[in-house]
Amino acid sequence: MSLLTEISEMLQRGKAAEVKNLVQNAIDEGTDPRVILEEGLLHGMGVIGEKFKNNEVYVPEVLIAARAMNAGSEILKPHLADAGVEASGTVILGTVKGDLHDIGKNLVRMMMEGKGLEVIDLGVDVPPEKFLEAALERNADIIACSALLTTTMTEMKNVIETVAGEGQRDRFRIMVGGAPVTESFCKSVGADLYAPDASSAADAAAALCREKRAG
Amino acid sequence: MRFTELAIDDSTGLIFGTAPRPVTSGRGLTVGGGQVYPELNFTLPTMEVNARTYPEIKEIYRNTVDDVLTRAAALHVEGIVVEFETLLEMTLEPAYGIELTEVLVEACERLSARYGMKAEVRLTPNDTRDYERPPRMRNSPYLENMLRLFDEGAKAGATFLSIESTGGKELHDEALVNCDIQGVVFALGVLGVRDMRFLWDHITKIANDRGVIAGGDTACGFANTAMVLAEKQYIPRVFAAVDRAASIPRSLVAYERGARGPDKDCGYEGVFLKAIAGVPISMEGKTAACAHASPVGNVSMAACDLWSNESVQAVHLLGGPAPVVSLEQLAYDVRLLNESIRTRQSLLLRDMLVGSDIPHDPQALILAPDSVIRIARAVVAAGDHLTATLAAVGTALEIIEEAVHDQRLRMDPREEAWVTMIREQLAQIPHNEDLFVEMMQGRIDSGKVLLEEYGL
Ligand code: B12
Numbered sequence: 001m002s003l004l005t006e007i008s009e010m011l012q013r014g015k016a017a018e019v020k021n022l023v024q025n026a027i028d029e030g031t032d033p034r035v036i037l038e039e040g041l042l043h044g045m046g047v048i049g050e051k052f053k054n055n056e057v058y059v060p061e062v063l064i065a066a067r068a069m070n071a072g073s074e075i076l077k078p079h080l081a082d083a084g085v086e087a088s089g090t091v092i093l094g095t096v097k098g099d100l101h102d103i104g105k106n107l108v109r110m111m112m113e114g115k116g117l118e119v120i121d122l123g124v125d126v127p128p129e130k131f132l133e134a135a136l137e138r139n140a141d142i143i144a145c146s147a148l149l150t151t152t153m154t155e156m157k158n159v160i161e162t163v164a165g166e167g168q169r170d171r172f173r174i175m176v177g178g179a180p181v182t183e184s185f186c187k188s189v190g191a192d193l194y195a196p197d198a199s200s201a202a203d204a205a206a207a208l209c210r211e212k213r214a215g
Numbered sequence: 216m217r218f219t220e221l222a223i224d225d226s227t228g229l230i231f232g233t234a235p236r237p238v239t240s241g242r243g244l245t246v247g248g249g250q251v252y253p254e255l256n257f258t259l260p261t262m263e264v265n266a267r268t269y270p271e272i273k274e275i276y277r278n279t280v281d282d283v284l285t286r287a288a289a290l291h292v293e294g295i296v297v298e299f300e301t302l303l304e305m306t307l308e309p310a311y312g313i314e315l316t317e318v319l320v321e322a323c324e325r326l327s328a329r330y331g332m333k334a335e336v337r338l339t340p341n342d343t344r345d346y347e348r349p350p351r352m353r354n355s356p357y358l359e360n361m362l363r364l365f366d367e368g369a370k371a372g373a374t375f376l377s378i379e380s381t382g383g384k385e386l387h388d389e390a391l392v393n394c395d396i397q398g399v400v401f402a403l404g405v406l407g408v409r410d411m412r413f414l415w416d417h418i419t420k421i422a423n424d425r426g427v428i429a430g431g432d433t434a435c436g437f438a439n440t441a442m443v444l445a446e447k448q449y450i451p452r453v454f455a456a457v458d459r460a461a462s463i464p465r466s467l468v469a470y471e472r473g474a475r476g477p478d479k480d481c482g483y484e485g486v487f488l489k490a491i492a493g494v495p496i497s498m499e500g501k502t503a504a505c506a507h508a509s510p511v512g513n514v515s516m517a518a519c520d521l522w523s524n525e526s527v528q529a530v531h532l533l534g535g536p537a538p539v540v541s542l543e544q545l546a547y548d549v550r551l552l553n554e555s556i557r558t559r560q561s562l563l564l565r566d567m568l569v570g571s572d573i574p575h576d577p578q579a580l581i582l583a584p585d586s587v588i589r590i591a592r593a594v595v596a597a598g599d600h601l602t603a604t605l606a607a608v609g610t611a612l613e614i615i616e617e618a619v620h621d622q623r624l625r626m627d628p629r630e631e632a633w634v635t636m637i638r639e640q641l642a643q644i645p646h647n648e649d650l651f652v653e654m655m656q657g658r659i660d661s662g663k664v665l666l667e668e669y670g671l
Contacts, residue, residue, distance in 0.1 A: 055448045056629075058394070058448070058449060058450050058451060058629075059392050059394075059444070059449040059450055060392065060393050060394040060395075060450065063392060063393055098303060098304070100303075100345060100346065102388075103388060103391075103392065103440070103444070106392070107392075107449075123348065124348065125346070149302070149303075150258070150259065150260065150261040150262070150528060151259060151261075151262060151263060151264050151302055151303075151304075153261060154261065154262065154263050155263075180261070
């Protein structure tokens with residue numbers, strides 16, 4: 001088994017310590033950090049993400065894998081920076097003002113990170129200005145808002161208006177989700193993207209960043 | 216533990232309509248006294264709650280409750296509870312919550328008088344302490360307004376006071392998605408129990424001072440969250456089942472501190488509380504599909520005293536406003552139950568409700584009357600709440616394992632490994648609170664959970 005395949009497999013089994021060691025070995029062998037990331041870590045998370053999507057594994061299994069991925073990433077990060085590799089995209093994520101539901105949002109974060117995106121999680125009860133402020137500060141690609149209440153989903157519109165009000169609407173893609181949110185609601189408030197679950201949210205965000213960065 | 220024996224110790228006694236300690240309201244509605252009544256809850260359609268929208272909101276509440284009670288009278292519903300589960304803004308700004316309580320109470324009084332019906336309001340403020348992360352359970356700046364809504368809402372005429380309190384939830388959320396039974400037991404059996412004692416001393420005092428009835432407190436944010444996650448296949452069903460069992464001693468605390476019921480709808484642990492404390496309970500199941508999916512749609516009805524829809528949005532359907540449609544469904548469910556009581560066939564009906572659900576899901580299995588009595592017995596035999604929590608989880612696992620073994624329960628093969636994992640993790644928990652706190656201390660993120668807010 002190649003080192004990269006082994007990294008992927010250990011990651012899928014959630015073996016953080018092993019992943020860490022294997023990533024170090026791969027670096028010591030002179031493997032390109034970009035390849036370790038793509039064919040080792042992200043490959044492993046991709047497999048787990050697919051299994052989760054198909055209801056073959058439960059969330060705790062995905063979380064263990066995500067922790068193993070983080071352990072490997074920690075080792076890899078300085079080497080990626082040296083090689084001039086950036087995250088494939090940056091997402092500002094939060095639950096909108098007045099809403100405290102965050103289980104779904106946390107899953108979205110985990111799956112997005114598993115796609116190699118950098119996620120800045122602003123937590124719950126996030127006012128519109130905070131989304132914008134963070135997006136400007138981190139030069140983000142996407143602002144992603146979660147809402148679980150029919151009385152707070154309207155806050156998404158306020159986020160979009162705040163961003164537009166500052167003349168920044170074209171700079172960021174705005175993504176919305178959460179149980180009561182639908183494709184048509186997304187359109188009606190003028191958001192760019194809706195996804196019904198965490199895996200498709202991550203897929204869509206990764207695709208959007210690729211597209212955006214390709215120009 | 217205040218309760219050391221069961222109020223109902225034979226599973227045939229655990230049945231809808233009758234509780235050993237019925238509760239009677241000022242208007243004379245007796246819950247658990249031989250009949251089942253509907254409990255209806257509704258919430259707003261998609262809209263913001265603020266000063267600008269408030270007048271419209273008031274109109275929605277006023278019109279909806281009128282429509283619901285008028286339809287109830289037309290269907291010869293003799294008694295009904297209207298639950299007012301507030302939205303966050305209505306507790307943060309109690310003036311909204313108080314005035315909307317008045318609106319509902321006024322309608323209940325007026326229409327009860329007009330139609331000779333007994334309609335009562337259950338007021339359920341939000342546990343706004345959760346608004347701050349990490350929450351300060353005892354020193355929260357939100358505590359005062361929350362208690363004010365209880366007090367002034369009681370003064371405004373709410374008959375029953377309830378809450379879905381959140382003590383321990385900040386740890387439980389994470390334990391749940393990680394299927395960490397040690398975290399679950401700590402969150403419910405230690406933190407939850409401690410917070411319930413603190414909170415329910417306040418609530419029962421308010422109820423006593425105002426002469427209203429302290430209803431009860433469900434572990435909705437815990438075990439119902441688990442149920443929703445299991446329904447989405449995010450966590451194993453067996454984990455959701457034992458999470459429910461772990462919530463029993465926590466929710467029992469309200470009755471140890473003087474609450475009288477009816478227990479609130481959104482906690483299926485109510486059946487255990489009925490067996491232990493003898494209190495009447497509200498339950499929700501298939502007729503709450505407007506609010507959420509559930510694997511216990513029929514079995515949950517088996518021992519209800521109030522039958523609830525959990526929550527429905529005040530939107531319009533072909534049949535009329537959704538809350539009226541929902542009331543209609545509840546009313547027919549309740550007619551059937553009461554007819555079975557009248558014709559002495561209630562046990563037969565109960566057993567059909569139970570039998571139709573339990574082969575399909577471990578969460579349904581543990582709500583079957585035999586399981587309830589067995590788990591409840593283990594709870595009252597334990598000396599303290601932590602031991603009781605462990606006993607409840609252990610017994611629930613036993614019941615599930617036996618049923619799988621005898622092929623009475625269909626379980627996804629993916630789930631089987633979890634039964635063993637839960638057992639192993641459970642066995643490592645000390646049966647002593649001090650030792651358990653010590654064990655968990657290193658694992659608890661002090662940025663997320665403030666142990667001192669639980670008196671630890
Ligand atoms: C768990 C829960 C809670 C927990 C929250 C715990 C937590 N840390 O999040 C607690 C107990 C605190 C809670 C509180 C309340 N809740 Co609540 N809660 C739920 C419940 C049962 C499950 C939500 C959940 O976690 N689902 C599982 C996750 C994984 O799913 P999800 O959030 O939908 O996320 C997925 C997708 O939507 C998507 N997604 C999520 N976010 C995003 C973002 C983006 C950008 C994208 C693309 C995708 C995406 O991906 C996720 C993973 O696949 C729902 C019931 C329901 N039917 O949803 C009620 C529910 C949402 N709550 C409700 C209510 C009323 C409340 C309270 C007001 C109750 C009260 N009276 O106190 C408070 C409000 C507090 C507040 N201000 O937010 C109502 C809402 C009704 C309404 N009018 O909208 C519901 C529908 C229950 C009901 N049927 O009545 N609740």
